[in-house]
Amino acid sequence: MRIAVCIKQVPDTEARLRLRQDGRWVDEEDLPFVINESDEYALEEALTLAEKTEGEVVVFSLGPARVKEALRKALALGAHRAVHLRDEAFDGGDALATARALHAALSRESFDLILTGSQSDDSGYGATGSVLAGFFGWPHAWLVMGIDLEDGGGSLRVVREMESGMNEIVRIALPAVMEVQAGINHPRYASLKGIMQAKRKPQEVLAAADLSLDPAAVGAAGSRLEVVSVAFPQSGDGAQMIEGDASTAAKTLVEKLRKEARVL
Amino acid sequence: MSQDVVFQDVVSQDLMSQDVMSKKIWIVLQHREGRLHRMSREAIAAGQRLAAALSGQAEAVLLGAGMESLAAEASGYALAAVRVIDDAKLASYTPGGYVSALAPALRAAAPDFVIFPHTYQSIDYFPRLAQEVDAGLLPEITGFDDATGELLFSRPVMGGKLVAQVRVKGEGTTLLSVQSGAFSADAAETGQAPVEALASEEITSDREILGVEEVGGDQIDLTKAEVIVALGRGVGGADKLGPSEELAKLLGAELGASRPVIDSGWLPRDRQIGSSGQTVAPKLYLALGISGAIQHLVGMKGSSTVVAVNKDPGAPIFTVADYGIVGDLHEVVPALTAALEELSD
Numbered sequence A: 001m002r003i004a005v006c007i008k009q010v011p012d013t014e015a016r017l018r019l020r021q022d023g024r025w026v027d028e029e030d031l032p033f034v035i036n037e038s039d040e041y042a043l044e045e046a047l048t049l050a051e052k053t054e055g056e057v058v059v060f061s062l063g064p065a066r067v068k069e070a071l072r073k074a075l076a077l078g079a080h081r082a083v084h085l086r087d088e089a090f091d092g093g094d095a096l097a098t099a100r101a102l103h104a105a106l107s108r109e110s111f112d113l114i115l116t117g118s119q120s121d122d123s124g125y126g127a128t129g130s131v132l133a134g135f136f137g138w139p140h141a142w143l144v145m146g147i148d149l150e151d152g153g154g155s156l157r158v159v160r161e162m163e164s165g166m167n168e169i170v171r172i173a174l175p176a177v178m179e180v181q182a183g184i185n186h187p188r189y190a191s192l193k194g195i196m197q198a199k200r201k202p203q204e205v206l207a208a209a210d211l212s213l214d215p216a217a218v219g220a221a222g223s224r225l226e227v228v229s230v231a232f233p234q235s236g237d238g239a240q241m242i243e244g245d246a247s248t249a250a251k252t253l254v255e256k257l258r259k260e261a262r263v264l
Numbered sequence B: 001m002s003q004d005v006v007f008q009d010v011v012s013q014d015l016m017s018q019d020v021m022s023k024k025i026w027i028v029l030q031h032r033e034g035r036l037h038r039m040s041r042e043a044i045a046a047g048q049r050l051a052a053a054l055s056g057q058a059e060a061v062l063l064g065a066g067m068e069s070l071a072a073e074a075s076g077y078a079l080a081a082v083r084v085i086d087d088a089k090l091a092s093y094t095p096g097g098y099v100s101a102l103a104p105a106l107r108a109a110a111p112d113f114v115i116f117p118h119t120y121q122s123i124d125y126f127p128r129l130a131q132e133v134d135a136g137l138l139p140e141i142t143g144f145d146d147a148t149g150e151l152l153f154s155r156p157v158m159g160g161k162l163v164a165q166v167r168v169k170g171e172g173t174t175l176l177s178v179q180s181g182a183f184s185a186d187a188a189e190t191g192q193a194p195v196e197a198l199a200s201e202e203i204t205s206d207r208e209i210l211g212v213e214e215v216g217g218d219q220i221d222l223t224k225a226e227v228i229v230a231l232g233r234g235v236g237g238a239d240k241l242g243p244s245e246e247l248a249k250l251l252g253a254e255l256g257a258s259r260p261v262i263d264s265g266w267l268p269r270d271r272q273i274g275s276s277g278q279t280v281a282p283k284l285y286l287a288l289g290i291s292g293a294i295q296h297l298v299g300m301k302g303s304s305t306v307v308a309v310n311k312d313p314g315a316p317i318f319t320v321a322d323y324g325i326v327g328d329l330h331e332v333v334p335a336l337t338a339a340l341e342e343l344s345d
Ligand SMILES: Cc1cc2nc3c(=O)[nH]c(=O)nc-3n(C[C@H](O)[C@H](O)[C@H](O)COP(=O)(O)OP(=O)(O)OC[C@H]3O[C@@H](n4cnc5c(N)ncnc54)[C@H](O)[C@@H]3O)c2cc1C
Pocket: A013, A014, A118, A119, A143, B159, B231, B232, B233, B234, B235, B257, B258, B259, B260, B261, B272, B273, B274, B275, B276, B277, B288, B289, B290, B291, B292, B293, B294, B295, B296, B299, B309, B310, B311, B312, B315, B327, B328, B329, B330
């Protein structure tokens, strides 16, 4: 089975964020980046499926130079090849523009299955995989919590998360795009051997021109959305912040929970 | 139905006397077991407000099979029309079915905005619909503002740590979804809307539904807990739960958790709180090392008193908390236990 995985590199959710000077996004200087959480699960799912079918896993990521770290990690985990969509023209794309570029790169080869994460931890559109499926004209499913091959590889039995603690089971014909939800599996750790091997695995870099893409159709220029500004959220009343060292703060809190909130 | 026809005439006369450039807003309503989904009513409220801001018209769209009573429910709102695609092939939701039903209608009517409730079902298909009809795609708005003379939408980014203001560029239709709780369902204006059939073409499905199953076999019901100690990724590992468990025991509390805690296997799935877990409303909710992403907040914001302990003063959990402590939970939790023990001595 030939499987592609789209991974996005995003700021570590643990990182303290600072705003960029123009106020339109976060300041990326000194910001730690990681593979998007649900994409790690997507990669693990791809590696497992490829092991079962003696298949190949190719990872694709669109983003600036720093993204090669994320791709190297994916190679260390077991992906066979990596493709880096790297061009200033790709920057600042919404889900439609990013999926358009990914589609151009992915359709140079033929895959049986494309896996993405369900949502990026930075832009959070929850949409890039579905749009990508649209460009291919393939079926898709969002929030996938289980994938099993059926019909000797002709279709998938897919578990989809629904609200209210239920899952839906559906059958979807291949080729397809599956948007994997965190928690579907237990992602492996990279082994020392994997890390060594990653250095020798092929990483291809593609620019818009390599894909015959009009720069006006991708990135910020090709997007229907434009982020005007970002800000830290304002709360309604906000929390009453309790100061002091741990012990003082704990005592004050207990006092307030008893006398003010009357919940103890 | 005769009354509906009368209203329909009134609406069409209104339309004729109106600016032909007036904006058209569609609201696609989700339903379950014959009733409108709560978030559909929030979407109606959002659509009515957007229509008012743009001096436009809001219309509702319903898809499904056997839609009479749902159409009647929707027609009780102040809308220019309720448009219905009633087809046996839409008896169960599939993205293929919904996209193939809506795409021709969208192309023909070319509304300026199409509003969806930001539910798991909508997110599964409306991005695909946007691609299909070449529309703009704006997921998860929490509000909009035209005070500057330009329409700007807000939506959470960075897992809710930041709010982005977004402008829609270009001509044509934009599909957007409205996050839970952003608009109040009670603010949806009632009225009487005419019901009309919406023409569709061949409806095709792209998946076969095999069934549903329960996720974790809800052994633990957190919905009735009076006190919940909820753990987030900040707890740092399954081997670090001890002090929080001790605190929970002292408080007579149940343990709850955010999704990553469950996904990492630190606690079982039936402890998850949030949009894909349980919805709780205890007297006291202690959020320890939880950042406060919307998918978590929707599951706990009904709590009476919320305490948040987080080492990041910018964590969005503090925007919904009543009391906040900025600090390391590994210090604060034992200190809380000590303070409570002192009390009972
Ligand atoms: C479709 C969908 C459904 C989802 N459903 C759910 C759901 O049902 N429930 C849910 O919870 N999430 C859900 N999520 C995930 C959600 O978006 C967030 O990723 C998740 O809630 C984050 O969990 P967290 O706050 O524990 O982790 P993080 O966001 O990583 O936050 C950890 C926090 O701990 C703090 N911290 C770290 N160390 C310490 C310390 N020593 N002391 C004090 N504080 C510390 C950090 O400052 C940070 O704020 C869903 C996501 C999607 C896309």
